Amino acid sequence: MSGATLTIGDYQALVSAFEAEAMPAIAGADSVDALEAVRAKHLGRAHGWLRTLSARLGELDRGDRAAAGRAFNEVRVRVEDALAERQQTLAPAREGGALADPTMPARHSWAGVVHPVSQVLDEMIAIFRELGFTIALGPETESPWYNFGALNFPADHPAMDLHDTLYVSDDVLLRTHTSPVQVRTLQAYPPPIRVLIPGNVHRRDPFDASHAPAFTQVEGLVVDEGIGFADLKATLNHFARRFFGAAKTRFRPSYFPFTEPSAEMDVVCGVCNGSGCGVCKQTGWIEILGSGLVHPAVLESAGVDSERYTGWAFGMGPGRTALARHGIPDIRILYDSDVRFLGQFSR
Template sequence: MAHLNVEFIQNLIAEIQSSRINTSEELEVFRLKYLSKKGLIAQLFEDFKNVSGEKKKELGKPLNELKKLAEKIFDDAKNSIAAASLAENKGEDYTRPAGLLPVGSRHPVSQMIEEIVEIFSRIGFSVMDGPEIEDDWHNFTALNFPPEHPARDMQDTFFVTKNPDIALRTHTSNVQVRAMESMKPPIRILAPGRVYRNEAISARSHCFFHQIEGLYIDKKVSFADLKQTLLYFTESFFGKSNIRMRPSYFPFTEPSAEVDVYWGLNNEVDYRITKGTGWLEILGCGMVDPNVLKACGIDPEVYSGFAFGIGIERIAMNRYQIPDIRMLSENDMRFLKQF
């Protein structure tokens, strides 16, 4: 009882904190000294019963801290020694609870495709797929690419063999050709998929990326129908209703246009992605060229239609503020876990 004072308890706390327990033998010595029924802490609590009321208030708190500290150090050392022993023996502890498997997530490109498909499915568009290795007819000729068009050159196209008629598709428009060849109007399809271009890889461009193209063929389809469809898309996807259509050129559409959505200039990011204009380019589009309709066996005197194409990586980079397109294909788990 003579030892039961605050200074003595504080010295014991410091002594326990400095303990180094690395083996089962050292663990047992610690238990016997401090935590056994005849150990030091049990003796202190026995003495505590005979302390006067005023002194109980002074000694009760540090005494409880001493006991909790000793128990914690004992438990931590016990777990550490057990884990080290298990690792050394390379055994399996079948009594341990099973851990939860990590939950996967959808790739940002897949998320964008699914969202766009869902938006257009509300107005009757269905999804159609096609081959990534394509012949010249479906990839170029049927789409009104003349023989001298630069897209046919080796610098833009990956040819699979020495035969220039077989190449990796440069757009998903090949699916549109197959749809027009195999289906009768009205045709209303979406063609998502991976495409390939023989381009230098950088933070803003890659030799492969994803597109989703849309096609609508029917009687009396006009440019006004195209504009209204794209306005519906921008309102649904971006929450923006202000778009502009700039004249452009594509071999398979006439007239053709690039579509920009007014993004705004609310912060530094807006200035960067719109190059200070407030307008963000999102897709290309146009009315299907009559030559394309003829090549696919559709009478341009009876039917007309529009087509549009969206680059998925560009939209994903804007949506999630991804600075480098290469991050979308490097399979870095630190990046993918964010989605």
């Protein structure tokens, strides 16, 4: 049957005519408004050329419609591309150049975060690296000898009560401090030794606002000939000035089985400047670290000549420092890993 009122040849001519008229008009539009007028005339929904061409497809023989549709589509794509291109030329606003509304927000990518405890650790490490310290690491599961015996803990003594210990077996425990790495390092390398030992340690403490059963420690060890308390004080004072901006420190007696003499270092409270406040429990001082001269028994545990070599060591908790410096009231927040908390510390 041939009810067609339009031949394929006629239709193709119409399409070509459309393109021949539209293209120069687009190229000739010299403003966004002019271009908009062209768009309305040729591609407008109400009575543009496109609509006409699309409607007249129905007038073709069924067998011709596919070919005609292809021709129509090809031209449509070309005209639309030309329009978009001309639009870009006339109004490049959206990509660079003058913006219609420069107050609109920037496009961001996600900001990564170094955990606040790692940030503290990094800063501590950076200061000691300037002083020639290198980084030593060791395992979290340890033998009782490395954790206690080699560090001069008297067997079955109340000193052990300060380290409530998690045991895996009779021979394996979770280290209660990073100090076993002192012994491992002294066994593996000859003096001079200047190392910093960061790592996780475990105590059988309930998980509450001020205790965590696993936490990060960092300790330092210096062993060489002629090392004494004056070097300990000078180095740790330097650290306190650099890290805390502390104008004043004080050293007071303490006890650790693996150091003798042992000392605790305080820095003057940054909140009250020493006059006493809630932060420093009215003492004017904040406890920062434990330290002391390496006990000769520790050197001897590692086969080091304790008459020839002496040394000092210190240890501190970057977690506590992170809590204090950021005003975090509950240690568990450091472990929760809430992305909103972490996001506060992006750099």
